[in-house]
Amino acid sequence: MNKIQSSLVSYGLETKGSRDYMKEAEKHLPGGVAANIKHFSPHPIVMEEGRGAWLKDIDGHWYVDYLMGYGALGLGHAHAKVRHAIADQIFRDGTCLFGTPHQLEAEFAKMIKRHFPSIQKLRYTNSGTEATQLAIRLAQVFTGKRKVAKCEGHYHGGYKDMLYSINPPLDEAGEMALPLPVPESADVKVDGNEPYILPFNHIEGIEHLITTYHRDLAAVILEPIQAGYIMADQAYIDRLRQLTLTYGIVLIFDEVKTGFRSALGGAQEKYGVEADLTTLGKVIGGGFPIGLVGGRSDILDVSSPSRGADVFEAGEKGKGSAKDILFHSGTYNGHPTILAVGLATINEMESSYAKVLDFTTSLRDGIDTLAQKRGLPVTTYGAGSIFNVIWKEDCKVRHYRDLQNTNTKMRKELDFALLQAGVYTKPLNRYSISAAHGKEELEFTLKAYEKAFHQLKEGAEIS
Ligand SMILES: Cc1ncc(COP(=O)(O)O)c(C=O)c1O
Structure with missing residues (x-):
């Protein structure tokens, strides 16, 4: 068995709680999910806690989160400004509607x-x-x-x-x-x-x-x-x-x-x-x-x-x-509560945006450099605080049809290796950065990438 296959096997073992939950959920929800986008094979990871830039799954693993609610969380999970905005609006106005x-x-x-x-x-x-x-x-x-x-x-x-x-x-x-x-x-x-x-x-x-x-x-x-x-x-x-x-x-x-x-x-x-x-x-x-x-x-x-x-x-x-x-x-x-939360979020994003861009640049540069060192055809593509990781020999992507020539199989292998190293995004999905991502998350993520690239390179050579 090569290293790539073994990473999928260990995914199954390490996310056993998620697998069991999904079996139960399938009895009540079509495909076990509330939205089709939440599904992926062999089974999605079920989360139970989110703090700052981190998510915890029901098997007790913590992940640096780059899905960020498909980009919806500009400040990370439950930022203090968000929590206060909810409470302030309801206590000040006496109602949420x-x-x-x-x-x-x-x-x-x-x-x-x-x-x-x-x-x-x-x-x-x-x-x-x-x-x-x-x-x-x-x-x-x-x-x-x-x-x-x-x-x-x-x-x-x-x-x-x-x-x-x-x-x-x-x-x-x-x-x-x-x-x-x-x-x-x-x-x-x-x-x-x-x-x-x-x-x-x-x-x-x-x-x-x-x-x-x-x-x-x-x-x-x-x-x-x-x-x-x-x-x-x-x-x-x-x-x-x-x-x-x-x-x-x-x-x-x-x-x-x-x-x-x-x-x-x-x-x-x-x-x-x-x-x-x-x-x-x-x-x-x-x-x-x-x-x-x-x-x-x-x-x-x-x-x-x-x-x-x-x-x-x-x-x-x-x-x-x-x-x-x-x-x-x-x-x-x-909705009054949502507008209050949105206003607090955008106010905070205005002051943190430069820092978010710095983080994004450092992470993208780090991933690109690690890939180059290993001789892997991986390049990050993006604008502002969103990017994606593309596995493609000539690394040129200008539209949908170019994306069809990317190596989604290897990108998925990378995603699963990263999941096991504690870096979360839905396989094949883009990365969204938040104000909660900082030095600790940067170092952690680049270490995980180093490990994942090493594993993939070895796996590719063995198979
Ligand atoms: C560009 C774009 N438009 C519309 C939508 C739909 O938004 P929602 O999921 O809030 O309905 C999305 C969701 O991902 C999107 O990315």
């Missing part, structure tokens, strides 16, 4: 607008998924057009309109410049309602698709930094901005991952480009569920109840019809 307007709604909006100059007005949602859904609806009503274009390899949440070509098999995905829509869920079909699929970082591809289909194209939505770690060429973003302006198409930057991470002002700050609509989520809730859509007032205002009657007021004298406005609502939108 008014069901009426309250002052934090505008205060939080002002903070977001300071970082995102393209945002004039905004609406809150309860998740990133809801935010992109609302952004698309706003664009459709504003332009009077129906179709949407999204990029191949980009994720915007789990609903039918957007579950196309996120991770498509290349033999179904058509040509690079003209990708085909590939369904990503059992309830999704190519039946005329699917989005157009744009190639990321391919200027001729977007020029062709947008000039051909602009008449029925309401919006282009994309992750301006793919998966939070693959930057677009400046020329691509500039051309996309130009084309969407020329043809009256709403440009939506989905910055659920990149907001307050690739820069405090997200990818827009990095590229110096303003989107028409921006969606945010994850870190802005400091670990609690939130999303928002912000952007041009003239677009956001199509959902304003002061323009007419909404569904609850229809029929009131002189108010017009519910069809005059875009209905958007939600019991928990603008």
Whole structure:
């Protein structure tokens, strides 16, 4: 048995509590999980405690956490500012839910607008998924057009309109410049309602698709930094901005991952480009569920109840019809506790961001150098406080199709070796850094990498 196989065997032995729990959970939850993303083979690790940059599993192992709630935890686990913000809001206000307007709604909006100059007005949602859904609806009503274009390899949440070509098999995905829509869920079909699929970082591809289909194209939505770690060429973003302006198409930057991470002002700050609509989520809730859509007032205002009657007021004298406005609502939108936590989180991130970037640079440099020393084809890719570890001979990654040529098998082996050395991210997932990561975590992680690289190199030589 080589070293690689033995690391999977010992994974099974060391995470026995997790394996047993998952067997039990499968009796009650499909696949044993509350969200499909939590699942991985042979079984996920079940956590029971989180503190600062660390997570503890139910078998008693501690891990430096780089998943950070898929990037949602900008300050690490249960930062003191977060704990106090929860208590302060509830004790000060006496309730955690008014069901009426309250002052934090505008205060939080002002903070977001300071970082995102393209945002004039905004609406809150309860998740990133809801935010992109609302952004698309706003664009459709504003332009009077129906179709949407999204990029191949980009994720915007789990609903039918957007579950196309996120991770498509290349033999179904058509040509690079003209990708085909590939369904990503059992309830999704190519039946005329699917989005157009744009190639990321391919200027001729977007020029062709947008000039051909602009008449029925309401919006282009994309992750301006793919998966939070693959930057677009400046020329691509500039051309996309130009084309969407020329043809009256709403440009939506989905910055659920990149907001307050690739820069405090997200990818827009990095590229110096303003989107028409921006969606945010994850870190802005400091670990609690939130999303928002912000952007041009003239677009956001199509959902304003002061323009007419909404569904609850229809029929009131002189108010017009519910069809005059875009209905958007939600019991928990603008939740006081979540806005208080989000505000405290972003305030703290503003002062800790430089330190977070320093940590990210040191960790990435450390990993790159260790890989080079061992002669392993491993390179980190990223922007701001997010990066990923790519196992690829020529180390060039510019879009989804380049990712298909990376060695995911070896990356997984690396992930399992790291899990056993006490470094956590979901296998194949990106790394998100928080303000809680410091010198101790850096040294610990680089030691774990040294050990894992050594193990993989030896394993590769033996097998
Ligand atoms: C770019 C992007 N958009 C939308 C979403 C959906 O957000 P949520 O999981 O909060 O619904 C995600 C989640 O990972 C995301 O990364």
